[in-house]
Amino acid sequence: VLCAALEEELPRARTAGDVIKRGYDGELDEWRDVASGASDWLEAYLAKVRAETGLSKIRTGYNKIYGYYLEVSKTALASVPSNFIRKQTLVNAERFVTEEIGVFEEKMRSAGDEIARREEALYDALVARTLEQVGDIQRLGDILATLDVLASLAEVAAEKRYIRPGLNEGHDLSVLNGRHPVVEDVLAGAAFVPNTLRLVHSGKRIAILTGPNMAGKSTYLRMAALLVLMAQMGGFIPAEAAEIGLCDHIFTRIGARDDLAAGNSTFMVEMIETANILHNVTDRSLVILDEVGRGTSTYDGMSIAWAVLEYLADGLPVRPKVLFATHYHELSCLEERFPQIENLSMAVKEDKGTVHFLHQVVKGSADRSYGIEVARLAGIPRPVLNRAFDLLQRFESEDRTENFPKEPVKGGEERQLALFDSERHGLVEELASLDPDGLTPFRALELLYKLHEKSREVLRSENIPSP
DSSP, X not given: OHHHHBOSSOOSSGGGSOOBOTTSOHHHHHHHHHHHTHHHHHHHHHHHHHHHHOOTTOEEEEETXXXXXXXXXXXXXXXXXXXXXXXXXXXXXXXXXXXXXXXXXXXXXXXXXXXXXXXXXXXXXXXXXXXXXXXXXXHHHHHHHHHHHHHHHHHHHHHHTOBOOEEESSSOEEEEEEOOHHXXXXXXXXXXXXXXXXXXXXXXXXXXXXXXXXXXXXXXXXHHHHHHHHHXXXXXXXXXXXXXXXXXXXXEEOSOOOBGGGTBOHHHHHHHHHHHHHHHOOTTEEEEEESXXXXXXHHHHHHHHHHHHHHHHHSSSSOOEEEEEOSOXXXXXXXXXXXXXXXXXEEEXXXXXXXXXXXXXXXXXXXXXXXXXXXXXXXOOHHHHHHHHHHXXXXXXXXXXXXXXXXOOOTTSOSHHHHHOHHHHHHHHHHHTOOGGGOOHHHHHHHHHHHHHHHHHHHHHTTOOOO
């Protein structure tokens, strides 16, 4: 009914007209014929007047003030019949109306009003009929939307050589030569380098990925998340083969952004998102962490990244699958300390002082970040690059990890507290800032209770019984 009643291209507003198709309603078509036949009627009427009066040069016209009229030159006024009614005098002509023109003009005016009235009535009737079937229409819309999605997935899968992944109730994640579906599509003819991904629940379930910027770390992380998502939504994926254990969450901490409206810095946003992951991760979760700790100083950031990895490795009662990209190469030593951690890196080829990023994930950790080479590609001035290289050699000559723990931290031992001890230090600072001589007895007692309660909270957080 809607297809038969409504025009293919509808106006923005119903009052603009041309909503109902011609042929749907006879009455509307008649009024439209009247409105569209104005030129034909005027031509026929003018021919009739010319024949009856002999005024060969008489013509018709229209303006907003007088409406339709007949115009006769001054030289032919003697031949004007008595039924002509003068409406306007010009320098060289006179304008007249007749009873027939008056009837015609009223009919034209009525036609416009009748068209608008009839279209409104027909449209309202269509709306009422549609609302009676709204449930069926919505169900039809859902079915068509599902068909549209499935057809689109099938079309893309056929065009891009996607494969059907295997889904199972296990926990492992294995993808052979997977490809990022979006990056592959925008490479404009260049070949996408596929990479294999394997995370084993009872084995190497945490991968630390190191390598230079622009080498493809973030693409690899995003590829993993997208392929799992596509597989579990029922789609084919860009890979040669895949076996995917069902995931209940895909947790991601990727990118750098602040939240000025809430007063949160980039680092605060990063820590809030990381905290959410650590509090909610499950045995079936896939965790994607990209450069955790980069929003603060080097040692603070590396310490946090180190502690997060330790916590994910053996500080939880669950064993999530984790991809952890970082520029802190010092974290690669965790592979020796935790059997569930594996080092991966982005392959790089050096040739005559030039670095080529191969975008290939290989086993082992990267020994350099090639940040200066990336800066050169970006156009940083040569003096700046030379100075950066000198400073890099000086910094690399220092042992930056001598103060880090040499053995893995046991589950029951202190972790973050051993590095920062911030809560104890805060109590000491608060005590040191007090002026005992300036306190009233009541204020002193109030502060004593407050510090006593804070001390008990610190002991509880360390699992130490309060006295």
